[in-house]
Amino acid sequence: MESNRHLVTFTHDEWSALAKNAPLPLTHTDVRHLKALGDPIDLAEADAIYRPLSALLQMYAQEIGDLHRKTSDFLGLREQRTPFVIGIAGSVAVGKSTTARLLQELLRRWPYTPRVDLVTTDGFLYPNAVLAERGLMDRKGFPESYDHAALLDFLRRVKSGEERVEVPRYDHVIYDIVPGQHQVVAHPDILILEGLNVLQPPLLAAGRRTGAGNLSGCPAGSPAGSPARLTPTDPAFYTGNLTAVSDFFDVSIYVDASPEDLETWYLSRIFKLRDVAFNLPGAYFHQFAHMPDEELRARSLEIWNAINLPNLLENIQPTRERADIMLCKGADHRVQRIHLRKL
Numbered sequence: 044m045e046s047n048r049h050l051v052t053f054t055h056d057e058w059s060a061l062a063k064n065a066p067l068p069l070t071h072t073d074v075r076h077l078k079a080l081g082d083p084i085d086l087a088e089a090d091a092i093y094r095p096l097s098a099l100l101q102m103y104a105q106e107i108g109d110l111h112r113k114t115s116d117f118l119g120l121r122e123q124r125t126p127f128v129i130g131i132a133g134s135v136a137v138g139k140s141t142t143a144r145l146l147q148e149l150l151r152r153w154p155y156t157p158r159v160d161l162v163t164t165d166g167f168l169y170p171n172a173v174l175a176e177r178g179l180m181d182r183k184g185f186p187e188s189y190d191h192a193a194l195l196d197f198l199r200r201v202k203s204g205e206e207r208v209e210v211p212r213y214d215h216v217i218y219d220i221v222p223g224q225h226q227v228v229a230h231p232d233i234l235i236l237e238g239l240n241v242l243q244p245p246l247l248a249a250g251r252r253t254g255a256g257n258l259s260g261c262p263a264g265s266p267a268g269s270p271a272r273l274t275p276t277d278p279a280f281y282t283g284n285l286t287a288v289s290d291f292f293d294v295s296i297y298v299d300a301s302p303e304d305l306e307t308w309y310l311s312r313i314f315k316l317r318d319v320a321f322n323l324p325g326a327y328f329h330q331f332a333h334m335p336d337e338e339l340r341a342r343s344l345e346i347w348n349a350i351n352l353p354n355l356l357e358n359i360q361p362t363r364e365r366a367d368i369m370l371c372k373g374a375d376h377r378v379q380r381i382h383l384r385k386l
């Protein structure tokens with residue numbers, strides 16, 4: 044184990060050695076549940092890396108719960124504990140959703156946190172019609188493609204202990220928000236919020252809101268659709284709502300990998316999707332369904348290089364050091380190093 048000024052770093056083997064002492068070994072039922080997720084995750088890796096991680100997160104959740112109880116007693120309040128919120132950030136195709144589903148399954152096994160909800164920030168993307176009107180269809184996943192105010196409002200409501208909060212639903216097949224459909228978050232013990240930009244600092248988010256004239260934080264009179272990019276020398280850059288999504292996190296995780304591996308994983312996911320999803324009714328990428336391999340590879344590379352890679356380099360990767368926990372993956376998806384920010 045290595046320690047520098049503010050991080051403690053574990054190799055795969057050092058971290059997996061913790062698995063021996065981590066409570067709640069996997070039972071046959073747990074293994075069945077993990078397999079049922081349908082993810083290609085190696086069960087040995089789940090046991091060696093993600094199970095000890097879930098034990099650590101669980102410990103944080105319990106300690107924060109205790110602190111809440113003591114604070115309530117001290118203040119003479121009778122308030123219920125609010126959900127413990129875990130943020131998971133990282134590039135497109137790094138494995139955020141897979142990690143989040145796995146942690147959800149592992150965390151629910153604990154008696155203290157049986158109810159674990161998982162929300163992805165894609166539900167807060169503007170519908171395609173709005174993105175198209177604002178000229179942002181090729182900026183999907185960039186900070187300005189999200190309804191940042193709605194996302195903050197959702198987190199505020201969850202963290203104020205509301206019993207029922209609705210989240211709009213995004214469908215990757217139709218590549219759009221599904222009108223009228225919602226996921227309900229009903230005061231879970233833990234909420235996992237997973238998305239590209241969940242560690243964005245507020246200033247950056249405020250400065251990047253190009254043409255999103257109806258968002259709080261935008262200069263009054265900025266017409267919708269106008270690419271009025273603010274810079275830090277513009278006083279308007281500093282006005283508005285400077286709350287960050289991560290202000291509502293109890294703990295945050297960044298999943299990291301090299302851009303080369305990410306590109307490979309992105310392409311292989313597109314090939315998997317061609318076989319299962321692009322033929323479905325309403326599929327946005329239906330023209331990909333019967334594309335010859337070489338053409339599909341070239342089109343997917345275009346999307347990667349035009350949208351997802353620039354977003355990673357400009358917006359996502361710079362937020363990496365804001366995370367409390369960083370998981371660094373190698374080409375085979377195995378976690379090679381874990382960095383923990385010192386408490």
Ligand SMILES: Nc1ncnc2c1ncn2[C@@H]1O[C@H](COP(=O)(O)OP(=O)(O)O)[C@@H](O)[C@H]1O
Nearest residue numbers: 083084134135136137138139140141308312376
């Ligand atoms: N631990 C893992 N082992 C093997 N494959 C994985 C693992 N995590 C993710 N993948 C694969 O990598 C691709 C991207 O993962 P996904 O969770 O969809 O990424 P994201 O949500 O970050 O876009 C998917 O094809 C997924 O099956």
Ligand SMILES: CC(C)(COP(=O)(O)O)[C@@H](O)C(=O)NCCC(=O)O
Nearest residue numbers: 135163164165183184238239346350
């Ligand atoms: C939907 C996404 C923006 C991810 O959203 P997130 O849940 O991280 O907020 C991303 O998967 C995406 O579709 N990006 C656009 C470019 C592309 O089609 O790959």
